[in-house]
Amino acid sequence: DTGVSQDPRHKITKRGQNVTFRCDPISEHNRLYWYRQTLGQGPEFLTYFQNEAQLEKSRLLSDRFSAERPKGSFSTLEIQRTEQGDSAMYLCASSSYYRGMYTEAFFGQGTRLTVV
């Protein structure tokens, strides 16, 4: 296991289409996070899972966004009826307990979404 893996790395879609991204965390990590990053900004939290339970969702995660982590392993992030404002880098991270707290020590390389 070499790290957090995200697929695809790049996605171009037409406005109104649905897209789904996948994240495979480090196998022994039970926490998995999704962030969104737009150009020139820091990552913004979207949601996180502990095992298969989705414990927190940001207000950024509108009804068009849904995330799942069946069986507590890989996770998917789906965006329905994409809009141009959804264009961004979508980052996944997984974590283990580190010096008294969980931390996103391991990020994937991200999926860059472009909505045209």
Add this chain to the structure above:
Amino acid sequence: AQKITQTQPGMFVQEKEAVTLDCTYDTSDPSYGLFWYKQPSSGEMIFLIYQGSYDQQNATEGRYSLNFQKARKSANLVISASQLGDSAMYFCAMRRANAGKSTFGDGTTLTVKP
């Protein structure tokens, strides 16, 4: 709510010199962690260093050290002996002890000159 402020959009440093990247934070929680990440042009976020709010000593990891001043609510990153490969975007982040999410600043672009 937590807030991270990085006031330096861009910084330049000569190769082999030290550089300090500023980070101030705002929180009312007594227990929290502070983190720095490096993001090269390839896009991957690389974890660099962590400081807990109750840690008595400043964190160090190789050429990286975190200058933690709790009363001033600052957590500056010091990179010693800069290398060309240090050129990247650097993000400061914070998380409450039992929270799920981290809050990130807007980053500082560091350019190391040969």
